[in-house]
Amino acid sequence: MRVVRALSGTVAAGLVVLAAVVLVAAVLGVRRGFPGPGASSAAWHIGMAVLALGAQIFSDRRRGIPAFFGSLVVFVAAGYLLVTQWWN
Numbered sequence: 001m002r003v004v005r006a007l008s009g010t011v012a013a014g015l016v017v018l019a020a021v022v023l024v025a026a027v028l029g030v031r032r033g034f035p036g037p038g039a040s041s042a043a044w045h046i047g048m049a050v051l052a053l054g055a056q057i058f059s060d061r062r063r064g065i066p067a068f069f070g071s072l073v074v075f076v077a078a079g080y081l082l083v084t085q086w087w088n
Contacts, residue, residue: 008071
């Protein structure tokens with residue numbers, strides 16, 4: 001179970017970094033007048049990063065099946081974000 005939690009922690013951290021990059025790109029796009037990801041995409045990235053962080057914190061504080069399902073939420077959030085925001 002530790003490996004699953006470690007992997008989901010890495011994915012959650014990656015989502016936070018990705019959300020920061022998308023947010024900066026959106027702000028720069030608005031300020032400099034070039035097309036960027038937009039407010040909707042930035043909001044989705046921030047929302048999924050917050051969800052993943054919450055699920056990872058839950059997973060880190062629990063053991064057994066609840067920890068597994070917390071990690072599963074992180075993976076589902078990352079997959080949802082990948083499919084809806086990057087592959088559409």
